Amino acid sequence: AAAEKGGWPSFMSKEVSEEPEAIANTLRGRINNGAVEIPELDGLDELFEGISRVVVIACGTAAYAGQVGKYAIEQWARIPVDVELAHEFRYRDPVIGPDTLVVSISQSGETMDTLMAVKFARERGARTLSICNTQGATIPRESDAVVYTHAGPEVAVASTKAFVAQIAALYLLALHVARVRGTMSAQAIAEQVGELEEVPAKIQRILDTESPRIAELAHWMADTRSVLFLGRHVGFPIALEGALKLKEISYIHAEGFAAGELKHGPIALIEPGQPVFVIVPSPRASALLHSKVVSTIEEIRARGARVIAIAEEGDAAVLPTADEVLRIPLAAPLIEPLLAVVPLHLFAMGLSTAKGLDVDQPRNLAKSVTVE
Numbered sequence: 001a002a003a004e005k006g007g008w009p010s011f012m013s014k015e016v017s018e019e020p021e022a023i024a025n026t027l028r029g030r031i032n033n034g035a036v037e038i039p040e041l042d043g044l045d046e047l048f049e050g051i052s053r054v055v056v057i058a059c060g061t062a063a064y065a066g067q068v069g070k071y072a073i074e075q076w077a078r079i080p081v082d083v084e085l086a087h088e089f090r091y092r093d094p095v096i097g098p099d100t101l102v103v104s105i106s107q108s109g110e111t112m113d114t115l116m117a118v119k120f121a122r123e124r125g126a127r128t129l130s131i132c133n134t135q136g137a138t139i140p141r142e143s144d145a146v147v148y149t150h151a152g153p154e155v156a157v158a159s160t161k162a163f164v165a166q167i168a169a170l171y172l173l174a175l176h177v178a179r180v181r182g183t184m185s186a187q188a189i190a191e192q193v194g195e196l197e198e199v200p201a202k203i204q205r206i207l208d209t210e211s212p213r214i215a216e217l218a219h220w221m222a223d224t225r226s227v228l229f230l231g232r233h234v235g236f237p238i239a240l241e242g243a244l245k246l247k248e249i250s251y252i253h254a255e256g257f258a259a260g261e262l263k264h265g266p267i268a269l270i271e272p273g274q275p276v277f278v279i280v281p282s283p284r285a286s287a288l289l290h291s292k293v294v295s296t297i298e299e300i301r302a303r304g305a306r307v308i309a310i311a312e313e314g315d316a317a318v319l320p321t322a323d324e325v326l327r328i329p330l331a332a333p334l335i336e337p338l339l340a341v342v343p344l345h346l347f348a349m350g351l352s353t354a355k356g357l358d359v360d361q362p363r364n365l366a367k368s369v370t371v372e
């Protein structure tokens, strides 16, 4: 097993180190001169014609990737998107039919809840597309089309490199649909493609520069009993993912919130010393959104919270109020979640390690849940 870990202390640490590669491999062969060309979707344009909505179904981490994907599909392809947990979707009476594209996301392709939801969607006449990391798995076989993520085999129970690859695949899909539907110019698509191609190097930079500090931070926080995560826009699902990872592998109570929702309830949780991670959106993309998150930081700081900000390099506005600032490279707004999640994966891993837990095999969890 030591050899399989390639010198890393755990599969999870190896897999986080492979996040750049997971994205690069997922993009490879699907980009041509700034255009998105997904060979698996060749000749399947009719799959996207006349659809009036997209429903993304998944469980766990994959569902958070879906929530990130919603922003891109709506912004680029101009189709309304709902993201649903597979087990909730199936047991009500959802309004779906031939004009619905159901996109399932699953690393394993074997999650029973997701599989049953895909079958249910087909029975209702919906079109189905699977985003999956495992060649020939059951879910892609039960779907009309598949776009594989090429993250490579993932062994650690908590999903990391598959998560970033799922977002990359969703973005490719969104740009593909945008072209088919004519909602984006070739030039606008090329710009986003260029941004995507820069992601692997940017993640590598985070891994190289922030890993030691994050491990140290986790070490000092080993006795922490609860951690909150705040984000806005695409930072919101990343806050949820950061909290899930901490629960899964460190057994620490963790909650993610939309930063704007804080004042409607969760702010009551803030007491002196409460650690709060805040994902700060780029001030270049939206000065308004950025200033709103900075004032959220000020509000929780005034109540004694210990703020760990994840902010773009050069963003000085967070310095007076945050206790710690973890830096991510400059990127387009929809690219930021792919970067902001990396420190959170490192932190969860660091905390689990600091507590002496089994990072790869957390209690009570299975890599792939093949029962309903």
Ligand code: G6P
Pocket: 059, 060, 061, 062, 105, 106, 107, 108, 109, 110, 111, 114, 157, 158, 159, 365, 366, 367, 368, 369
């Ligand atoms: C399990 C794992 C999670 C994973 C979820 C969905 O609950 O513990 O880490 O996110 O299943 O798995 P899938 O293979 O469908 O992506």
